[in-house]
Amino acid sequence: MNFSRQFLALLRMNLEGEGARLGSVLTIVVGVTCTVAVLVSMLAMGTGAHRQAVGDVHEDEVVVQSKGAQGIQSNISRDEAVAVRDLPGIAREADGEPYVDGIVLVPFEGRRRGTGRRVFFPLLGTSDPKIALRPPAHLTEGRFFRPGLNEVITTNVCVRQFEGFELGAKREVRGVDWTIVGHYDQGESLQCMVLTDAETLMTLFGRNGYNRIIVRLKAPSDYETFNRALEANPALKLEAKRERDSVEADFKQFNGLLNFVSYFIGTIMAIGATFGAVNSLYSIVDARRRELATLRAIGFGSGAIVAATLIESTLLALPGALLGAALAWIFFHDMAVSPFGFSFKLDVSPQLAEIGIAWALIMGFIGGLLPALRAARVPVTTALRAT
């Protein structure tokens, strides 16, 4: 009871006196603001990229690749592809046709608008456009490609990011002109995608297999049935992953890099800002020596002084945390970036704001430890005698 009354009285005194120490208080606020703003914005890259990556995932779809292979290394023969169609658990149309999409990937060159820099992205051949263009993906302009005619459709993102993707534009691949006949929207993704017929592409590139197969299951829970049948067939050297797991796996390395960089920079900035906070808090405490000595003389306990100073320093970190998170949101939320050749929008989510605030409170608390001890140890007699 006595402790809490002393504590509250001290805290009130401390906070009311803050106005007189504006320089020191601002140092803490600015330091924390910068740290939190940087940390939150950088983490927002990771969350943004992740949101985009899993945003278009269909829970009932499964990605089949050859065992141990990644991306374009994977090669699934036509025989294997035919065998996959008969596996159990696959959703079927009214006429019994299974929802199985064989996909061929070849690199496709684009030049960025403005800078003209060269970027490669996949030209995707699909054997079953019903899956590749499953809602929310939909055609927004033009018409669908016709098999065998060297026609492609592209996402609207391509038109915005690269030169020469307008309707009717021709692009050369392997000495053959391909006409862009339609544009479509893909949902979350900011990646440029170019879609055409798998057979046409395989003929042109002399390929005799798919890079991967997308299978739509009757229900997400049919994955076990499907996977068991796939593994039980000795003729199939394939592995199946839920689309979500497959996307997460592809994404893990990129995300690990982003998070490492974010926390590396965030930690170093936090250490620097904490040193600054300690300095400021020392001078705040020093300015209060006489008041503290007086209070000690009339019976205030050192425990209450330590607690009040610690809470004070933690509270001083709070405005910086809120300001930093707010700045990150105002400047960077939904901003499109493309570091490491991969486009996505930053996502300053509430969880990130929470991380930033937690980070700031820890900085405030640690920064307050030493000054709080000094406040509690103010020698009563000398402090009172000092002018």
Added chain:
Amino acid sequence: MKFLPLIWSGIWRKPGRTILIFLQVSVAFVLFGVLQGLKTGVEHAVTAARADLLLVHGRQDFLFSPLPLGLLEQIRSLPGVKVVVPVELYGGYYQKEENGVGIVAVRPDKDWTDAFTFTIAPEYLAAFARSRTAALVTEFVAQKYGWKIGDHIPLVSRVAHKDGSTTWVFDVVGTFTDSDVNVGRYKILINYAYYDEARATGTGTVNHFNVAITDPNLAVPVADAIDKRFANSSHETKTESLRELAQAQVQQIGDLDFLIRAVLSAVLAALLFATATMMMQSVRERTPELAVLKTIGFTDRALFLLILVEAVVVCVVAAGFGLALATIVFPLAARFVFGLAMPKATVAIGLALAAAVAFVSAAIPAARAARLRVVSALAER
């Protein structure tokens, strides 16, 4: 010189404060060193990338448009071309699928190493040219997988032999290093002739040609001449120098520049604020002492300089300490772009920046100290 003790005692007037400021400045410059070092390090790597080494590959893409080996003689006959080496790339693994190895098949013709960025000891070079199944391995991969000279290493690959087997056995005859940054370290060199003869499909084709030219300034005309030579044929080419490729790779990193600048601005803004507040406070607390100095004959200018030099010494020494730390942790941060070294220019820029921070943050307090009126300052006591 006689002011040195005065500056020294000014710095250590409040040791706790000075140490904290010192640490804060150091930490800020650790970050500066690492980030700025990465940025300039990458730029340096681009300028250092060889302009006199051209890569000739299929026009459409790098990996899927094999070129016939027969183009070699036609490329060699073009003016400005010094050495042409056929290169085939494929992947394999050692024992476990996680142990990936990049296999580079080359033809060890005369002076073939001119067309690469490898450093190979002469005895290893000779041994490599002698045996068909010889392999040179990077020092890194040799250490990683415990390979020694004389070892027979079986690698499993997706490329099949004529008999259908996918295991390739090579004899390690030596090691090499590659000065090119950001290329795979898990790499071995083998003989193209052996590989081409043994493989089941794709005989007589190469992934690309490495071309060394006589004069780096001729890179563009020679590259154009090569591409023109094969224009409208069934195997059109695209020729680029290593430097152009490095530039393209850096452009892929794209917005990194903006990011680094934004982070460093935030760091410096916070630092400037902290040092300025501290200097302000320090001068305020020392008002009586400074007034005494004035009384005994210090000029306004001397006081101004005194305060300024104090700040500069602390900031620059702290920045130096931070940059030294950055040099130590740099390899850790540079593991994403390995082969990078911390550029010396970064250290110089960092120290200059620290001095600038000190100037800006100490200028106002120093001016205040200089304009001090002795009578009123002493009266405050």
